[in-house]
Amino acid sequence: MTITQNYNEGQWTIALEGRLDANTSPELEETVKCGPENMEILILDLEGMNYVSSAGLRVILQALKKMKKAGKAMKVVNVSDQVFEVFELTGFVDILDIERAQIRPGSEGDLE
Amino acid sequence: MKYLLKNLKIRTKLIVIIMLVAVGTLILSYLGVYGMMESLSGQVETMYNDVALTVSNSTSDAMLNQAEDALKTLVSVQSESTDRSLREIASAIGAAADYLEELYAHPDSYGPSPYEVRPKSYNNPKELCALYMMCGDVPFTDEAAKELNLLSYVQTIFSAEMEDNSIYDGFYIGTESGIAYVFSAEQNYSPDYVAKERNWYKLAMSDPGKVLWTETYVDPFGDTYVTAVRTFAGPDGSVKGVVAVDIFFNIMAEEILADGLGDTGTSFLLGDNYDFIAYEVPEGGSFEPSFNAHFENPGRVRQALMSNEGGAFFAVLDGRELYIASSTVGETGWTLCTAMDKQEIVQPIENVSRQTENLAEQHSDRLRSMTGGIIVNIIMAFVLIGLIVSVIAYFLARTITDPLRDLSEQVGNISAGDFDTKIVPSSNDETGELASKFNEMQDSLKSYVENLRDVTSEKEKISAELNVAQKIQADMLPRIFPPFPDKRSLKLYASMNPAKEVGGDFYDFFLVDDDHLAFVIADVSGKGVPAALFMVISKTLIKNRTMMGGTPAQILQDVNEQLTEGNEAEMFVTCWLGICELSTGHVIAANAGHEYPAICGADRQFSFLKDKHGFVLAALPGIRYTDYEFDIEEGGGFFVYTDGVTEATNTEDQLFGADRMLSALNEKAMDDPKELLANVSMRAMEFAGEAPQFDDMTMIGFTWLGREGGGGAADAVIRQEIILSADIRELDKLNEFLEVQAEHAGCPMRTLMKIQVSAEEIFTNIASYAYPDGQGSAEIVSEITEEDGVPVMTVRFSDSGEPFDPLAMPDPDITAPAEDRDIGGLGIFMVKETMDNVEYRYENGRNILTISKKLV
Numbered sequence: 001m002t003i004t005q006n007y008n009e010g011q012w013t014i015a016l017e018g019r020l021d022a023n024t025s026p027e028l029e030e031t032v033k034c035g036p037e038n039m040e041i042l043i044l045d046l047e048g049m050n051y052v053s054s055a056g057l058r059v060i061l062q063a064l065k066k067m068k069k070a071g072k073a074m075k076v077v078n079v080s081d082q083v084f085e086v087f088e089l090t091g092f093v094d095i096l097d098i099e100r101a102q103i104r105p106g107s108e109g110d111l112e
Numbered sequence: 113m114k115y116l117l118k119n120l121k122i123r124t125k126l127i128v129i130i131m132l133v134a135v136g137t138l139i140l141s142y143l144g145v146y147g148m149m150e151s152l153s154g155q156v157e158t159m160y161n162d163v164a165l166t167v168s169n170s171t172s173d174a175m176l177n178q179a180e181d182a183l184k185t186l187v188s189v190q191s192e193s194t195d196r197s198l199r200e201i202a203s204a205i206g207a208a209a210d211y212l213e214e215l216y217a218h219p220d221s222y223g224p225s226p227y228e229v230r231p232k233s234y235n236n237p238k239e240l241c242a243l244y245m246m247c248g249d250v251p252f253t254d255e256a257a258k259e260l261n262l263l264s265y266v267q268t269i270f271s272a273e274m275e276d277n278s279i280y281d282g283f284y285i286g287t288e289s290g291i292a293y294v295f296s297a298e299q300n301y302s303p304d305y306v307a308k309e310r311n312w313y314k315l316a317m318s319d320p321g322k323v324l325w326t327e328t329y330v331d332p333f334g335d336t337y338v339t340a341v342r343t344f345a346g347p348d349g350s351v352k353g354v355v356a357v358d359i360f361f362n363i364m365a366e367e368i369l370a371d372g373l374g375d376t377g378t379s380f381l382l383g384d385n386y387d388f389i390a391y392e393v394p395e396g397g398s399f400e401p402s403f404n405a406h407f408e409n410p411g412r413v414r415q416a417l418m419s420n421e422g423g424a425f426f427a428v429l430d431g432r433e434l435y436i437a438s439s440t441v442g443e444t445g446w447t448l449c450t451a452m453d454k455q456e457i458v459q460p461i462e463n464v465s466r467q468t469e470n471l472a473e474q475h476s477d478r479l480r481s482m483t484g485g486i487i488v489n490i491i492m493a494f495v496l497i498g499l500i501v502s503v504i505a506y507f508l509a510r511t512i513t514d515p516l517r518d519l520s521e522q523v524g525n526i527s528a529g530d531f532d533t534k535i536v537p538s539s540n541d542e543t544g545e546l547a548s549k550f551n552e553m554q555d556s557l558k559s560y561v562e563n564l565r566d567v568t569s570e571k572e573k574i575s576a577e578l579n580v581a582q583k584i585q586a587d588m589l590p591r592i593f594p595p596f597p598d599k600r601s602l603k604l605y606a607s608m609n610p611a612k613e614v615g616g617d618f619y620d621f622f623l624v625d626d627d628h629l630a631f632v633i634a635d636v637s638g639k640g641v642p643a644a645l646f647m648v649i650s651k652t653l654i655k656n657r658t659m660m661g662g663t664p665a666q667i668l669q670d671v672n673e674q675l676t677e678g679n680e681a682e683m684f685v686t687c688w689l690g691i692c693e694l695s696t697g698h699v700i701a702a703n704a705g706h707e708y709p710a711i712c713g714a715d716r717q718f719s720f721l722k723d724k725h726g727f728v729l730a731a732l733p734g735i736r737y738t739d740y741e742f743d744i745e746e747g748g749g750f751f752v753y754t755d756g757v758t759e760a761t762n763t764e765d766q767l768f769g770a771d772r773m774l775s776a777l778n779e780k781a782m783d784d785p786k787e788l789l790a791n792v793s794m795r796a797m798e799f800a801g802e803a804p805q806f807d808d809m810t811m812i813g814f815t816w817l818g819r820e821g822g823g824g825a826a827d828a829v830i831r832q833e834i835i836l837s838a839d840i841r842e843l844d845k846l847n848e849f850l851e852v853q854a855e856h857a858g859c860p861m862r863t864l865m866k867i868q869v870s871a872e873e874i875f876t877n878i879a880s881y882a883y884p885d886g887q888g889s890a891e892i893v894s895e896i897t898e899e900d901g902v903p904v905m906t907v908r909f910s911d912s913g914e915p916f917d918p919l920a921m922p923d924p925d926i927t928a929p930a931e932d933r934d935i936g937g938l939g940i941f942m943v944k945e946t947m948d949n950v951e952y953r954y955e956n957g958r959n960i961l962t963i964s965k966k967l968v
Contacts, residue, residue: 051869065933
């Protein structure tokens with residue numbers, strides 16, 4: 001999994017690419033732990049992410065709790081159908097501010 | 113006791129020692145003082161007793177002397193007074209006698225007497241008068257009348273005396289001529305009376321011219337009398353008669369006895385022979401003159417009286433103990449005694465003695481109470497000193513133990529890992545010395561620990577590297593079975609149970625072309641990273657060379673050349689290489705110093721193929737190897753292995769051996785190589801028992817099912833399995849395994865993701881919880897079947913860890929707000945939600961969790 005960070009005027013963007021599973025989620029956990037100062041909103045860009053397991057969900061929930069506690073906002077954008085399905089299944093859609101992807105990732109289309 | 117002392121704190125020990133010394137000293141001094149006080153009070157008591165005794169003795173002597181003096185004085189006074197009285201009487205009698213002698217000498221000078229003398233008769237008047245009678249037969253002649261007339265003159269003396277003194281009872285005269293004359297108030301008439309025969313007359317005659325005293329006598333009325341007598345003579349000197357006077361002694365005795373000494377004083381008069389003349393007759397008693405009747409021990413008393421050395425003496429008279437002094441009455445020779453109760457004399461002495469004793473006792477008591485007071489003071493001082501000593505001991509002990517405690521605390525910091533804080537010595541004594549030694553020790557420890565830390569991190573690094581090596585090694589071996597699902601003509605299974613330390617075993621199988629399957633089993637000498645690296649090189653070289661074509665002998669020959677080149681480590685590899693023609697079951701093989709292969713026919717009975725061994729690989733260049741060939745019957749096969757199997761060792765150092773391995777192979781006619789390998793492995797483990805696995809156990813089992821395959825008809829089942837370490841890092845392998853299967857079945861991406869998510873949840877569960885010590889494996893079997901024309905993928909996970917049914921976990925609350933969300937149980941929830949079927953069972957010591965999903 002590749003993690004790309006970007007900070008711009010209080011908007012902290014973390015872009016994830018690949019699989020967010022038990023092996024890779026600790027990396028994201030570490031990343032989320034130390035957010036920049038004066039940050040207002042965290043945006044998780046899941047455009048390149050096609051897989052999430054409960055380990056990944058745990059980190060996302062952690063991040064959300066942390067933001068809420070600090071009175072900050074968090075948004076999850078470019079969520080693929082599969083990942084959205086997981087969010088739906090686990091009730092995460094109720095607590096996350098989700099913006100679904102407009103364009104499906106190409107790899108998904110190949111198999112279908 | 114010793115044990116107890118050992119376990120006491122130093123402070124307590126010090127306090128105990130100081131207290132013991134102090135208390136011991138105090139007790140000793142207390143005992144000393146107590147003894148001194150006791151002996152002093154004893155001495156004082158003795159002294160007082162002596163004083164009391166001396167005082168009482170001297171007092172007693174003084175009192176006795178005093179009493180004696182008093183008694184003696186009294187008795188001599190009384191005696192003199194008595195004597196005087198008696199002498200007066202004597203002189204009166206003497207005067208009467210003298211007068212009578214005068215009358216007798218000059219009878220003619222006296223005419224008729226003025227005094228009438230009447231004859232005595234029965235009816236005499238009871239008044240003072242002169243009477244006469246003629247004794248016996250003597251006639252009253254003129255001569256007699258004349259003599260009587262002469263005699264009558266004496267009445268002048270008699271009457272004068274009688275008037276003067278009431279003690280005179282009467283005067284009387286007896287003459288030689290036979291006249292009896294009496295001048296008295298008491299007139300007793302006895303016609304037979306003869307004066308000359310009376311005792312008084314005879315007494316006077318015994319010593320003529322001298323006043324004599326008769327013994328006292330008691331008349332019939334109980335009155336005591338005594339008589340004084342004297343003869344009178346005529347002019348010729350012949351005795352003419354006797355004149356006598358009766359003394360009424362009672363009166364005199366009263367006078368004599370009247371004066372007693374003190375309260376108990378008494379007197380008594382003893383006659384010539386010590387018979388009692390007079391004493392105080394107790395009321396109602398009668399006079400008893402007998403000496404013996406009155407005294408106890410009369411002989412001794414008589415002796416005392418007779419010796420009469422002027423001293424007083426003790427004697428018991430009529431039951432009274434008396435102190436008696438005596439004096440002789442000169443006139444009569446009587447003994448006058450005066451006495452007083454001993455008690456009266458001794459009482460004051462006893463009083464004094466008692467008082468002295470009381471005084472002594474009082475003093476003694478006072479001394480005792482003083483001693484008691486002093487002892488109480490000593491005890492109080494003892495308690496006070498004890499308290500002071502305790503306090504001092506406590507503080508003294510603290511000055512010793514406080515630095516020790518500080519030291520102990522600071523040393524505690526060292527043992528807790530703080531090597532930088534130096535101990536500050538709190539004193540310059542041994543404790544301070546100890547502190548500085550501790551500082552030195554701390555420095556040594558610090559450098560030692562740093563050293564150790566370096567070494568340890570080095571070791572950890574090596575260990576981590578080894579783990580990497582082991583993983584590389586394991587990763588390099590094909591682990592998915594069946595490896596060629598579309599090849600129906602064979603069953604193949606291989607396994608490697610690595611020993612704890614990474615070894616150099618490896619196996620390999622791969623298709624050279626569509627009809628030729630190559631098998632490699634090898635054992636690199638040595639262990640650790642070098643062996644692992646050499647194994648990687650060997651495996652790669654062999655596979656690459658095999659893929660290029662040629663017979664096993666040629667391949668091994670070339671590989672040997674390559675491995676020998678630059679083999680500085682002088683490692684070598686034993687290797688068996690076989691290539692099977694799948695269409696015929698024909699095998700060409702070569703052996704480079706490896707164990708004999710075991711071959712079996714359709715009967716599934718294995719035997720060793722004693723092939724010709726070539727030399728090991730990588731040891732020497734230019735070695736030639738020989739090919740050999742054999743054919744496998746339909747349903748037959750072969751089994752190759754490393755020495756880890758035959759050389760499995762039990763605790764008694766016995767080897768599992770080739771024979772036992774062969775029996776394990778032939779135990780049941782097993783045509784499934786997996787089953788076969790599991791059986792051999794189990795038997796070898798059983799044999800080794802508790803002994804640790806020393807070497808890797810690597811095996812390949814191969815069964816040739818004939819050209820068309822076992823059942824002929826190709827079943828729709830696509831079944832593969834993989835064994836993974838229960839380690840989350842194996843997750844990628846699992847995903848790859850599942851992707852291969854899904855690809856076979858044409859599974860949609862979205863479905864594959866769901867299966868993968870579920871597989872990940874289950875596998876991470878096993879990796880995290882099944883094996884508490886982190887060591888273990890998970891077997892994953894995947895099958896593709898068809899159900900109602902739809903392919904279904906079933907994945908079965910099994911582990912030999914702690915029994916645990918994840919499906920029994922309660923579902924998480926997926927509606928709670930973010931703050932209350934808990935991720936626990938979410939994974940299994942996702943499995944349950946996304947899979948078509950989820951099943952758990954615990955069987956033969958294994959957790960088996962099966963999931964299945966229609967591939968649509």
